Amino acid sequence: MKIVTLGGCGAMGRATSRELAGNDDVELTIADADIDTAERLATDLPGTVETVQVDVTDHDHLVDVLTDSDVVANALPYAFNIDVMEACLEAEAHYLDLGGLYHKTQEQLELDDAFDDAELTAVLGIGASPGLTNVATAMGASRLDRVDAIHIRTGAKGGGDGFAYSAKTILDELTMNPVVFEDGEFKELDPLSGRETYTMPDPVGEVEGFHSIHSELATMPYTFDGVDTVDFRVAFSPDLVNICDVLIGLNLTSEEEIEFKDTTFTPREFLDWHLDQQPKPGAVEEWKSFRVDVTGEKDGEDTHYQYSVVVESRLDGWGLKATAVWTGVPMGIAAELVGRGEALETGAKPPEQALDPKQFIEELRQRDIVIDEKRVA
Structure with missing residues (x-):
């Protein structure tokens, strides 16, 4: 093929x-x-x-x-x-x-x-997310007669400094209003809201995550009939979140146009361009993890399946981070x-x-x- x-x-x-x-x-x-x-x-x-x-x-x-x-x-x-x-x-x-x-x-x-x-x-x-998280959820749903709730959590350890992947995408995840599905309804929340400490498989361990805009919410409430709750939290490194907090606080993620030296652009356009010019982080040791909890009913009883994964960098031969x-x-x-x-x-x-x-x-x-x-x- x-x-x-x-x-x-x-x-x-x-x-x-x-x-x-x-x-x-x-x-x-x-x-x-x-x-x-x-x-x-x-x-x-x-x-x-x-x-x-x-x-x-x-x-x-x-x-x-x-x-x-x-x-x-x-x-x-x-x-x-x-x-x-x-x-x-x-x-x-x-x-x-x-x-x-x-x-x-x-x-x-x-x-x-x-x-x-x-x-x-x-x-x-x-x-990975979306992707592996969707497949894991489908596996859990196949075990149940009815799906009630889906909770998706991600976390990481290591990975070096800077943005783990596209800076533009990460900034979107941190600045756009996240969507959750609660009580059978879609709800739009504030960026960086719903902070929660949770534990991922070793060696990632305890991380702090928050709600973030993500593709799983665009499909899972429709795929799994009768599901009442679907939510997603991501845990970036504290240093990266602090960097983004500063950028947001300085209004550098604004989409409002400004004029500078006879040129019109938005602060966010400049920021995306500038970050794209920065050297990309090399392959370093890193562990990426997710946990998906699928709850519902099987044979008349409340049932809960949990799916998790840890993926490590492949430095020898591949030269690639876990991300x-x-x-x-x-x-x-x-x-x-x-x-x-x-x-x-x-x-x-x-x-x-x-x-x-x-x-x-x-x-x-x-x-x-x-x-x-x-x-x-």
């Missing part, structure tokens, strides 16, 4: 490219604006890996690049998701991405009929499954609808990403 990793030499995409390059059944092409970095990565991967320079803002050019591919794994910033999906429809290719941060995911779901009519599958958000591994590898696995025709449905679907959770969890285990299941009650 022919698979294109779009943004395939970026911070997250290179893990997807590495996963796919190890599969003898895959003809891999890394498509990226940075062709020099793409070519360097290609020479470091097993097998024959093609590269192509791409401008995703040029629709016709993007379609030309994607034509003749079977699957497109999109590791670009979520702002480009719709553009790439539309190009995939024209190129007649399956599609996957790393999430749309709730609001973009809602827009992407509107392309469900178009992908279904084309007999194509688009998996929306198949990284890249647990985000990029799942998309590579899903791309292989979709390319083999093993998606559960066509259309634009979240992972909990598009993928068989038992199969996917086994595929992860074979890559040393182990989702632990525990029946709590």
Whole structure:
């Protein structure tokens, strides 16, 4: 099968490219604006890996690049998701991405009929969270007769200084109003609200998390009939949260236009540009973790399943932080499954609808990403 990793030499995409390059059944092409970095990565991967320079803002050019591919794994910033999906429809290719941060995911779901009519599958958000969290939740739901509540928590240890992934995405997560589903209704909360201390599996341990805008909330309340509560909390490093608190306090995340030396821009536009110019953190020791609690009823009794995972950096050979591994590898696995025709449905679907959770969890285990299941009650 022919698979294109779009943004395939970026911070997250290179893990997807590495996963796919190890599969003898895959003809891999890394498509990226940075062709020099793409070519360097290609020479470091097993097998024959093609590269192509791409401008995703040029629709016709993007379609030309994607034509003749079977699957497109999109590791670009979520702002480009719709553009790439539309190009995939024209190129007649399956599609996957790393999430749309709730609001973009809602827009992407509107392309469900178009992908279904084309007999194509688009998996929306198949990284770590969203992605692994959705699959774990689907596994828990399959154990129950009725799902009442879903609680998702993430945390990390190590990882070095600065932003763990796209600074723009992290700032969005910290400044946009988070959404939760409580008592059968969607509620919009204040940024950084709902602070809670919780314990993740070793060696991550105790962390402080808070509500954050996330794609799981855009789909899970609809996927699992009758669910009453769905919420998500993320725990970034205290240093990173402090940095963002200062940026917010200085109004540098404002979207209001200002004029400076005959130029008009917003503080947030400047901040996004400036942070994008900073050196990216190298591969350092890091542990990423999530915990998903799924509660409901089984055979008339209250039942609670808990799913957790810890993923460590892969420095030897891969040279990748845990953030890249647990985000990029799942998309590579899903791309292989979709390319083999093993998606559960066509259309634009979240992972909990598009993928068989038992199969996917086994595929992860074979890559040393182990989702632990525990029946709590």
